[in-house]
Amino acid sequence: MLNPFLWLILTIIDLYFYVILATVILSWLVAFGVVNASNPYVRQIGMALRRLTEPLLGPIRRALPDLGGIDVSPIVLLLALQFVKYLVAYYGVQLL
Numbered sequence: 001m002l003n004p005f006l007w008l009i010l011t012i013i014d015l016y017f018y019v020i021l022a023t024v025i026l027s028w029l030v031a032f033g034v035v036n037a038s039n040p041y042v043r044q045i046g047m048a049l050r051r052l053t054e055p056l057l058g059p060i061r062r063a064l065p066d067l068g069g070i071d072v073s074p075i076v077l078l079l080a081l082q083f084v085k086y087l088v089a090y091y092g093v094q095l096l
Contacts, residue, residue: 006092023049
């Protein structure tokens with residue numbers, strides 16, 4: 001049986017994982033012209049996603065070297081989230 005607090009932490013990590021994926025997919029859709037960034041709904045969704053992800057992506061971007069226009073910070077953050085998720089699950093279960 002999983003502790004409710006562990007379940008909550010793991011669920012929040014999973015949700016944030018999907019928010020990062022949505023941010024990446026929206027940026028690709030805007031970059032390739034599939035959706036129009038001047039559309040007010042797209043702009044609002046983009047701003048909300050950026051506000052949710054930028055506090056963690058910004059420091060990663062500053063720490064990574066410039067790769068010529070390729071942003072790998074979401075990949076680094078997704079890997080870090082998975083690492084934290086497994087750490088929480090592993091050590092959380094051991095505490096029970």
